[in-house]
Amino acid sequence: MASNLVIVESPAKAKTIEKFLGKDYIVKSSYGHVRDLAKKDSGINIENNFEPTYEISPDKQKVIKELSSLAKDADMVWLATDEDREGEAISWHLFETLKLKESETKRIVFHEITKDAILNAINNPRKIDKNLVDAQQARRVLDRIVGFELSPILWKKVKPSLSAGRVQSVAVRLIVDREREIDAHTASSSYKITGNFLVLDQSGNPRFLKSELQQRFKEKEQAEAFLNNLKGSNFFIENLEKKPGKRSPSAPFTTSTLQQEASRKLVYSVSQTMMIAQRLYESGYITYMRTDSVTLSQQALGNAAKEINSSYGNEYHQQRQFQTKSASAQEAHEAIRPTYFNNTNIDGDSAEQRLYDLIWKRSIASQMADARLEKQLLQLRVIKLRRNL
Numbered sequence: 001m002a003s004n005l006v007i008v009e010s011p012a013k014a015k016t017i018e019k020f021l022g023k024d025y026i027v028k029s030s031y032g033h034v035r036d037l038a039k040k041d042s043g044i045n046i047e048n049n050f051e052p053t054y055e056i057s058p059d060k061q062k063v064i065k066e067l068s069s070l071a072k073d074a075d076m077v078w079l080a081t082d083e084d085r086e087g088e089a090i091s092w093h094l095f096e097t098l099k100l101k102e103s104e105t106k107r108i109v110f111h112e113i114t115k116d117a118i119l120n121a122i123n124n125p126r127k128i129d130k131n132l133v134d135a136q137q138a139r140r141v142l143d144r145i146v147g148f149e150l151s152p153i154l155w156k157k158v159k160p161s162l163s164a165g166r167v168q169s170v171a172v173r174l175i176v177d178r179e180r181e182i183d184a185h186t187a188s189s190s191y192k193i194t195g196n197f198l199v200l201d202q203s204g205n206p207r208f209l210k211s212e213l214q215q216r217f218k219e220k221e222q223a224e225a226f227l228n229n230l231k232g233s234n235f236f237i238e239n240l241e242k243k244p245g246k247r248s249p250s251a252p253f254t255t256s257t258l259q260q261e262a263s264r265k266l267v268y269s270v271s272q273t274m275m276i277a278q279r280l281y282e283s284g285y286i287t288y289m290r291t292d293s294v295t296l297s298q299q300a301l302g303n304a305a306k307e308i309n310s311s312y313g314n315e316y317h318q319q320r321q322f323q324t325k326s327a328s329a330q331e332a333h334e335a336i337r338p339t340y341f342n343n344t345n346i347d348g349d350s351a352e353q354r355l356y357d358l359i360w361k362r363s364i365a366s367q368m369a370d371a372r373l374e375k376q377l378l379q380l381r382v383i384k385l386r387r388n389l
Contacts, residue, residue, distance in 0.1 A: 002023065002024055002025055002026040002074065003024050003074060003075040003076065004021075004024055004025045004026070004074060004075065004076050004077075004078060005025075005026055005028065005067075005070050005071055005074035005076070005077045005078065006021070006025055006026070006027040006028070006078040006080050007027075007028055007029070007030055007067065007077065007078070007079055007080060007081070007091075007094055008027065008028075008029055008030070008080045008081060009029060009030050009031070009032050009033075009081045009082065009087065009090050010029055010031075010032075010278075010282050011029040011031065012279065012282040012283065013029070013113065013281075013282040014027040014028060014029045015027075016113050016282060016283060016284050017080070017113060017118055020114075020115040020118045020119070021118065026070065026074075028066070028067060028070060029063075030060075030063060030067065030081075030090060030094060031060065031063055032090070033057065033060075033086075033089070033090055033093065034056060034057060034060045034063065034064055034090070034093050034094060034097055035054040035055060035056055035057065035060075035093045035096075035097060036054065036055065036057055036140075037052055037053065037054060037055075037140060037141075037144055038053045038054065038055045039055075040053075042144050042145065042148050043055075043144060044141055044144060044145065046145075050141055052137060052140070052141055054093070054096075056097060064097055064098070067094070067098055068098050068099075071098050071100060074104075075104065076104055076105070076106060077098075077100055077104060077105045077106070078105075078106050078107075078108055078122070078125070079091035079094060079095065079105065079106070079107045079108070079128070080108050080109070080110075080121070081094075082109075082288065082290075083109035083110075083111070083288070083333075084132070084290055085132045085133070085135045085136040085139070086136055087109075088128065088129050088132035088133050088136065089132070089133050089136035089137065089140075091107055091128055092128050092130075092133045095128060102127075106125035106126075107125060107126050107127055107128050107129075108121040108122060108124075108125050108126075109121060109126070111287045111288045111333060111334050112281075112284070112286070112287040112288070112334075112339045113281065113282065113283075113284040113339070114284060114339050114340075139166070142166045143165060143166050146164060146165055146166045146169065147163065147164060147165055147166075150164035150169065151163050151164050188218075189218075190216040190217065190218055191216065191217040191218075191219075191220055191222070191223040192212065192213065192216055192217075193212070193213040193215075193217075193223060193226065193227065194210060194211070194212045194213070195210070195211045195212075195213075195235075195380075196208060196209070196210055197209040197210075197211065197235060197380075199237070209378070211378060211380055230382065233382045233383060234382070234383040235380050235381070235382055235383075236380065236381045236383070237378055237379070237380060237381075238379045238380065238381040239377075239378070239379040240376065240377075240378055240379075241376070241377040241378075242374055242375070242376050242377075243374070243375045243376075243377070244372070244373070244374060244375075245372075245373035245374065245375045246370040246371060246372055246373060247370060247371040247373060248370050248371075249320075249365040249366050249367075249368055249370075249371075250362065250365070250366065251294040251322040251335065251366060252294055252296060252322065252335035252336065252337055252362060252363050252366045253335055253336040253337075253359060253362055253363075254291055254292050254293065254294060254335060254336065255274075255289060255290050255291055255292065255336070256292070258273060258277065258289070258336055258358075258359070259273050259274070261358060261362070262355060262358060265358060266354055266355065266358065268351075268355070272351075273355065274289065276351050276352055276355045277289035277336070277355060279348070279352060280346075280348070280352055280355065280356055280359075283346075283348070284339055285338065285339060285343070285346050285348075285352075285356055286336060286337065286338055286339060286356065286359055287334050287335075287336055287337050287338075287339060288333065288334075288336075289336055291333040291334065291335060291336060292324065292333075293324050293333045293334060293335055294322040294323070294324050294335045295321060295322060295323070295324065295333075295334060295335060296321065296322075296334055296335060296337060296363075296366075296367075297334055300334065300337055300341075301319055301321070301367065303340070303341045303342075304341050304363065304364060304366075304367040305317050305319060305367065306341070306342075307341040307342050307364065308364065308367060308368060312368075315369065316368050316369050317367065317368060317369065318367065318368060318369040318370070319367060320366060320367060322335075322366065335363075336359055336363075337359065337363040338356070338359060338360050338363055341360075341363070341364065343360075344360060
């Protein structure tokens with residue numbers, strides 16, 4: 001029997017981690033939360049400082065029995081759930097439910113499932129962070145209180161099966177307020193004029209040129225009258241001004257920016273994006289996918305530089321350390337990035353490959369030099385009107 005028991009929340013995560021540890025370690029999964037608030041009386045003693053009452057989930061009885069048996073035989077139990085409030089709460093519930101001893105229990109965390117990260121976590125264990133546990137408990141208690149109190153009212157007054165929640169109810173209020181602002185807004189229209197021209201370049205080759213009139217017309221009739229006055233006119237490029245420009249790359253992905261970009265480019269829903277990202281993380285392909293930080297570790301910066309220099313050349317590399325604007329962001333976490341920058345392709349289904357490609361490109365681009373651009377400002381003259389447009 002292995003002398004070390006490592007407990008994670010996901011079986012896929014357990015399988016990946018077990019490959020990095022030796023025969024002295026056995027890795028098992030709790031399959032998520034093992035306890036929840038009791039159903040009776042909402043599971044909260046409101047009169048006693050909102051004290052929660054927990055019970056083991058019915059579908060986790062077998063899991064707890066197995067983990068209890070393994071924990072008794074192990075010299076050390078390593079709680080290796082995710083380093084967020086949900087993961088911390090899972091570790092705390094496991095500690096309480098399995099009746100573990102502090103002297104025989106260690107809490108380890110990591111932001112990527114790689115051999116170096118796992119071994120570094122084992123060499124730097126810590127205790128369960130009760131502040132994170134309390135934060136999760138407060139969220140769960142609020143969810144239960146708001147849901148149990150408001151949902152029955154909705155069923156009675158509005159429609160059966162509707163639900164209310166701590167976040168959901170506030171979000172609905174914001175949407176309603178915004179919709180009322182839109183309804184109360186008085187819309188005004190304006191008209192712009194865009195011209196498409198066929199011109200010859202210096203070599204005599206035809207090119208299409210698109211030009212937009214800076215002036216706007218409030219009435220449709222004004223715009224049509226202007227266009228009618230242009231009939232039969234000759235157009236000339238009176239002035240051509242070229243200016244150098246540059247475009248800097250975007251920061252690496254946070255959870256929210258990954259969701260936005262996956263929706264825009266891959267047409268993935270938020271839940272679909274997070275489900276796929278979870279699989280990529282548990283397979284060891286990307287770092288932890290729930291983060292509000294845009295920073296990268298020094299090791300990641302070095303690996304990105306090595307990949308860019310070898311694939312594109314030194315002149316294309318520019319190291320950047322983006323700073324998170326939010327004051328509440330957890331800078332100890334990293335942005336979402338590949339665990340290995342030299343892995344341009346991964347094993348997985350089409351959805352996983354597409355999302356990984358999006359993450360890889362965004363991460364690599366964040367460490368590349370600015371794109372060099374040339375901006376051209378043209379001024380056209382219309383002979384018939386005898387004025388500049």
